[in-house]
Amino acid sequence: MTTAAPRTAPQTDTVEHAAATPDQEQPFAELGLKPDEYQRIRDILGRRPTAAELAMYSVMWSEHCSYKSSKTHLRQFGDKTTDAMKEHLLVGIGENAGVVDIGDGWAVTFKVESHNHPSYVEPYQGAATGVGGIVRDIISMGARPVAVMDQLRFGAVDHPDTARVVHGVVSGVGGYGNSLGLPNIGGELVFDASYQGNPLVNALCLGVLRHEDIHLANASGTGNKIVLFGARTGGDGIGGASILASETFDDTKPSKRPSVQVGDPFMEKVLIECCLELYAAQVVEGIQDLGAAGISCATSELASNGDGGMHVDLENVLLRDPTLTAGEILMSESQERMMAVVAPDKLDEFLAITTKWDVETAVIGEVTGTGRLTIDHHGSRIVDVDPKTVAHEGPVYDRPYARPAWQDGLNADTAAGLARPGTPDEIRATVLALLASPNLADKSWVTNQYDRFVQGNTALAQPDDGGVVRVDEQTGLGVALATDANGRYGKLDPYTGAQLALAEAYRNVATTGARPLAVTDCLNFGSPEHPDSMWQLVEAIRGLADACQELEVPVTGGNVSLYNGTGEPGKIDSAIHPTPVVGVLGVLDDVASATRSGWSAPGQAVYLLGTTRAELDGSAWADVVHHHLGGLPPQVDLAAERRLATVLQRASRDGLVDAAHDLSEGGLAQALVESSLRYGVGAQVSLDALCERDGVTPFEALFSESTARALVAVPRSEEVRFADLCTARGVPVLRLGETAESCTPGAGAPVDDADHEHGPAVEVAGLFTLPLTEARAAWEDTLPRWFA
Numbered sequence: 001m002t003t004a005a006p007r008t009a010p011q012t013d014t015v016e017h018a019a020a021t022p023d024q025e026q027p028f029a030e031l032g033l034k035p036d037e038y039q040r041i042r043d044i045l046g047r048r049p050t051a052a053e054l055a056m057y058s059v060m061w062s063e064h065c066s067y068k069s070s071k072t073h074l075r076q077f078g079d080k081t082t083d084a085m086k087e088h089l090l091v092g093i094g095e096n097a098g099v100v101d102i103g104d105g106w107a108v109t110f111k112v113e114s115h116n117h118p119s120y121v122e123p124y125q126g127a128a129t130g131v132g133g134i135v136r137d138i139i140s141m142g143a144r145p146v147a148v149m150d151q152l153r154f155g156a157v158d159h160p161d162t163a164r165v166v167h168g169v170v171s172g173v174g175g176y177g178n179s180l181g182l183p184n185i186g187g188e189l190v191f192d193a194s195y196q197g198n199p200l201v202n203a204l205c206l207g208v209l210r211h212e213d214i215h216l217a218n219a220s221g222t223g224n225k226i227v228l229f230g231a232r233t234g235g236d237g238i239g240g241a242s243i244l245a246s247e248t249f250d251d252t253k254p255s256k257r258p259s260v261q262v263g264d265p266f267m268e269k270v271l272i273e274c275c276l277e278l279y280a281a282q283v284v285e286g287i288q289d290l291g292a293a294g295i296s297c298a299t300s301e302l303a304s305n306g307d308g309g310m311h312v313d314l315e316n317v318l319l320r321d322p323t324l325t326a327g328e329i330l331m332s333e334s335q336e337r338m339m340a341v342v343a344p345d346k347l348d349e350f351l352a353i354t355t356k357w358d359v360e361t362a363v364i365g366e367v368t369g370t371g372r373l374t375i376d377h378h379g380s381r382i383v384d385v386d387p388k389t390v391a392h393e394g395p396v397y398d399r400p401y402a403r404p405a406w407q408d409g410l411n412a413d414t415a416a417g418l419a420r421p422g423t424p425d426e427i428r429a430t431v432l433a434l435l436a437s438p439n440l441a442d443k444s445w446v447t448n449q450y451d452r453f454v455q456g457n458t459a460l461a462q463p464d465d466g467g468v469v470r471v472d473e474q475t476g477l478g479v480a481l482a483t484d485a486n487g488r489y490g491k492l493d494p495y496t497g498a499q500l501a502l503a504e505a506y507r508n509v510a511t512t513g514a515r516p517l518a519v520t521d522c523l524n525f526g527s528p529e530h531p532d533s534m535w536q537l538v539e540a541i542r543g544l545a546d547a548c549q550e551l552e553v554p555v556t557g558g559n560v561s562l563y564n565g566t567g568e569p570g571k572i573d574s575a576i577h578p579t580p581v582v583g584v585l586g587v588l589d590d591v592a593s594a595t596r597s598g599w600s601a602p603g604q605a606v607y608l609l610g611t612t613r614a615e616l617d618g619s620a621w622a623d624v625v626h627h628h629l630g631g632l633p634p635q636v637d638l639a640a641e642r643r644l645a646t647v648l649q650r651a652s653r654d655g656l657v658d659a660a661h662d663l664s665e666g667g668l669a670q671a672l673v674e675s676s677l678r679y680g681v682g683a684q685v686s687l688d689a690l691c692e693r694d695g696v697t698p699f700e701a702l703f704s705e706s707t708a709r710a711l712v713a714v715p716r717s718e719e720v721r722f723a724d725l726c727t728a729r730g731v732p733v734l735r736l737g738e739t740a741e742s743c744t745p746g747a748g749a750p751v752d753d754a755d756h757e758h759g760p761a762v763e764v765a766g767l768f769t770l771p772l773t774e775a776r777a778a779w780e781d782t783l784p785r786w787f788a
Contacts, residue, residue, distance in 0.1 A: 012326075012380045013051040022048055031058035037395055044389050052375065052382040055327035056390055059293035060300060063562055066394040069528035070560045073538050076545035077555040085554040088517055091214060096137040096289065097207075098556020099214055100518045102587045106471050107211050108479055109141045112151070112204040112522045112583050114561035119201035122260040123168025127201050128176035129237075129263040132335050134205040135180065136268070136289035139275050140338070142215035143207025146457065147469050148177050150187040150203050151483050151522070151581045152446075155196030157438040157786050162191070165199050166787055173203070174449040179265035180272070183458045184450035185467025188483060191438045194491075194577045198564040202522045202581050206481060208471050213279060217288040218305035219341045219367050224285055226299070226312060226365035227347075229354050230271050230337040233295070234320035237261030237333030267336040274357035275338065283350040286341035296330045296390070298339040299365075303373045303387035306341075310387065312365035314377040326377040341367065401534035406572045411492065413630030415616040420699050427699065428768035430625060431669045432778050434703075437624040440666050441782035459591035463678065465508040465662055466586075468594045476590035482508035483584075486665070487577025488618045489633035494536040495543035498580040499636045502547045503707055504664050505584040510645035511660040511710055513595045513652025514586030519548055521558040521582050526565035526575025533565065536578040544580060550638045553584065595652045597661045598678020599713045602741040604658055606683055608668070608734045609644055609726065610709030612690060614700045620665045621703040640708035640731075647731045648710060656714060656722045663709040669702040671711045672762050673775050676739075682760035682772055685737030693734065698767060713739055737765075 018024075026048065028038040033054075041049050041057050049057060063069060078093060086092075090107055091099035097111035115130025131148060138145045150173045155162045177184050182205075219226065237260060278284050286306070288298045295317070303310040317329055324332070342350045347363070354361040368374075373390070375383035421427045434440050443462060452461040459478060460468035466482040484504040490497030506516045523540060526533030537560075548555055565575025588594055599606075616622055617631025651657040661675045676682050687701045696704065714722045719735075726733035741760060761771040 014380045015384045018050045019047045052326045056296040060390045061394040068395045073541045080545045080549040081554045096140045109143045110206045112520045113559040118260045123165045124172040127169040127172030129261040130203045131176040132263045133291045134203045138205045138207035140289040142213040143209035145207045147185045147206045153190045153195045153200035156193040157191040176265045178451045185461040197566045218286045219302035220306040222369045224367040225342045227340045229361040232318045232320040234334045263335045274359045283346040290337040294332045300387045300390040304391040309368040309370040309372045312375045316364040399534045402531045404532040415622045418626045424767045436778040442780045445783040464597040466512040470591045478588045478591035480509045480512040480514035480586040485581040487579040490578035492633045494539040494578045498540040498543040499547040501582040505582045507662045509584045509586035510648040514588045516586045519555045523560045524579040530569045540580045595660045598675045599681040599739040600679045604713040604739045606736045612694045613706045615704045615706045619705045656718045657712045659713040661711045667703045682740045684740045684763045686765040
């Protein structure tokens with residue numbers, strides 16, 4: 001009998017072996033590196049990289065991790081931040097998340113990030129781990145996560161693949177967030193054909209901490225231990241987010257779709273509580289969550305941010321799969337893992353706490369004074385690099401960009417020639433059509449899958465304009481959050497589109513009564529290798545930075561997601577609509593005074609704040625009724641936005657308004673109906689004075705999407721004070737009518753209702769009466785009809 005000869009294990013690619021075999025071919029292209037990038041790595045090292053080093057550089061130099069195409073332009077956010085804008089900024093761009101002082105020793109940290117590409121490949125896990133990743137960013141700052149939001153964009157509502165992605169993503173967001181016990185206080189839901197092959201799944205998390213609890217990601221103090229704790233490292237998500245988000249999906253190329261990460265929210269919940277106890281015990285010197293690029297990112301960033309170096313013994317990493325190679329261990333993006341820097345004299349206490357929470361922990365290395373990141377695997381040196389070259393000194397590209405050849409034609413194709421409703425019946429039908437359209441319809445099919453009130457600190461949530469969370473139970477101190485973006489506006493003018501996104505989020509925070517304080521952003525664009533998409537990105541960054549400077553709200557951090565496109569370069573439909581998602585955070589002295597977005601009682605005065613212009617290009621009306629996109633977006637007036645915000649804050653604080661709702665998509669018509677549907681209280685209004693003052697037609701008054709406007713309900717006893725406040729602050733104000741419990745049908749009412757009073761309705765004098773029962777049926781039926 002013969003026996004098979006034992007297999008000879010392949011030789012470990014050590015640093016010594018790499019130096020001795022300079023001509024050995026390496027799969028750099030398969031790992032996403034360009035030939036010149038690979039040569040640069042060789043030049044940095046003075047030799048070819050080992051297999052493990054190649055893995056590290058490939059993920060850390062990917063677009064997702066290095067920001068190599070956007071970094072040059074993103075510097076504007078820092079350059080345009082004035083001293084006044086830094087007044088409340090405790091931690092800014094460059095850390096895992098920004099931290100803002102909100103008073104009384106309290107701080108909040110918040111950030112929005114993308115998980116777009118993984119969510120198309122595997123919608124449930126892609127979305128779930130997107131939530132998990134942003135939550136760990138917040139944990140790593142030393143904060144307790146207290147709320148999440150999601151900004152979702154899918155393809156056409158009637159496309160056969162849309163339901164697959166929608167069901168998976170919504171279930172993933174809800175399944176992970178609900179299991180963590182975090183309220184989902186708001187977000188966005190948009191359907192557009194431009195996102196068909198590239199859905200956008202952006203997730204935001206908010207955390208709360210005391211000033212003294214801030215933790216940063218750096219490894220300092222020679223001899224301090226490097227501790228990896230949380231879930232074990234497996235083969236899931238090897239190179240996941242970093243590679244998926246760094247190249248356009250292309251069926252003609254070899255597959256670069258590694259397995260999407262798999263999340264375990266219950267492990268993450270334990271990890272949250274464990275981290276908070278570790279912080280309270282003061283046994284953590286520095287900490288970093290493991291997300292994109294896994295151990296490669298955590299070790300190189302911690303070492304690069306520190307004042308020394310780091311040595312790691314990779315065999316000490318706890319594995320789910322013992323067959324993983326060293327490179328795979330370094331690249332794995334397994335979820336629910338953290339890396340801490342711990343002083344030797346506090347290690348036993350650290351381990352006692354992780355043991356208490358049943359969190360697996362391994363000491364895998366220590367801080368050194370060498371200035372190098374060295375990694376051994378079973379005694380063989382497989383990595384020896386300057387960590388700064390991995391984490392922070394990767395390639396930076398000044399990509400070529402140019403205004404697209406099709407842009408002028410798009411801007412010339414305005415909505416002026418589109419047929420408009422001419423009769424009261426046609427206007428009424430148009431209101432109903434917009435109300436029932438997927439992007440303006442009721443979102444409760446989605447939001448009812450999320451827990452909005454767990455923890456008991458949610459003061460406002462979807463469908464209010466902004467989410468509001470209490471921070472301090474004793475004083476009522478809290479924060480408001482809103483996120484917004486309009487890709488259609490971004491397509492027409494990316495500079496203005498980014499500013500409009502900021503203006504709307506700023507306005508939504510102000511309608512709650514909060515004072516806008518800081519910004520986070522997630523910039524979703526096409527391929528930076530296409531001059532058209534790169535121009536859109538550059539213009540959006542410039543527009544957002546300029547607007548933040550004028551509104552005096554600093555960008556504290558965020559994310560860039562590129563390669564969101566699959567079409568032919570140079571074509572108008574080659575990529576998604578430019579979608580800069582902007583989140584604005586504001587502060588409320590007492591969340592009990594937060595202003596709701598709908599009428600709650602009849603007999604109150606309805607006022608319109610701001611000026612209405614004939615601005616219908618890119619509007620919801622043009623989209624829903626005519627499937628048209630062209631012209632120029634609405635005018636931006638940031639000075640007017642500031643004045644409006646001041647009035648809304650003062651009015652809320654002093655009890656002058658009972659409700660406030662911003663005007664944006666769908667214009668005044670949509671705002672009137674939504675405000676009425678919120679609590680089932682109708683309204684009777686007239687447009688005559690508005691049309692005369694602003695020189696617009698009734699149709700334009702109803703459907704224009706002019707900015708810096710809001711609709712408010714004012715108690716009768718406060719009308720004089722409110723009007724005086726608006727006049728003193730230079731905000732145009734006009735009384736449109738009153739809230740009403742019931743009304744007498746007018747023009748446009750169904751014939752069988754003509755002779756009797758009916759229940760709550762929206763009545764626009766001389767144009768239409770829309771009973772709330774009819775409006776609600778149209779509004780609530782759309783999403784269940786497509787997805788339930």
